[in-house]
Amino acid sequence: MKQGPRLTAETITLTEEKETLLITLYGKAGESHLPDSLLKDRYAAEAVSKINYDFDRLKLDRDLMIGVAMRAHILDDWARAFLADHPDATVLHLGCGLDSRVFRLDPGPGIRWFDVDYPEVVALRRELYPARDNYALIGTSVTDPAWLEQIPKDKPAMIIAEGLLPYLVPEEVPKLLRRLIKHLPEGELTFDAYSSLGLKFLRNLPSVRATGARLLWPLDDPRALEREVPQLELLNEFRAYDPQGYDPEQVARMSWSARLAIYAFSLIPPLANMGRLLHYRF
16 A cells, blocks of 8 residues: 655644654654563654654654653653542643653543644644544643633543643743643642753753753742642652662663763752652642
8 A cells, every 4th residue: 555645844833842742752652662662652653653854863862762751651650540540530631742642541431631732733643643532632822721611620630741841931830730720620730840950951952952942941849839839739759860769670771871870860969850750739
């Protein structure tokens, strides 16, 4: 059977922050090709094969791919636990990019799942991924208040914001969170966050520099967000450079230099706290 033309990211104007979604997509796809894959994300792998883009320019090596997969797996596990306890919940996947999380988690029939991102990103998702029941795409900026009117107000909600909040203007983050919490009756929130030093570190990564993306919102203290948004209560904090928090089998997959860096960074608090995965209740 003759294949159709490959999709081109350029035709939908993926620039700067939007282009970073290709970093995480490629990382998850690459890790899923490894024989000892953690994610086993065939949807991401198939999506990469359909996109006409020079992924080599992102300079993602095996260690970074494994790191991206480990981060996603932790957020997946927090979401799985919530959905197991709330089989009729709503999921808001904010700044979803090209993440295939809805297919990885494969939620039950009582779950309403909403993937939210810019219209051009949503258009690309429609080309790459199949439709499924109780799953909706919303093409908008997450900071536009209007889209929330499409979300049920009477169900507990799991909010996932992987790779989103650091790219927002700092004053927009608490505004967005307060708006979500006011609309929803109860739920949980998971996302990745970086200290001021962590943002400087990320800005110098070749993959981020290749996109020209701007990282704007730092979070030096997870408890500070509780003070800004008092309805939030911190449940879990996972430091990116804390070897005690990782599954040893997963760390062992990395190169000796990456394992050494994780250990060395863990001994110096400003470095150990550069990146976190955070889990709040509201």
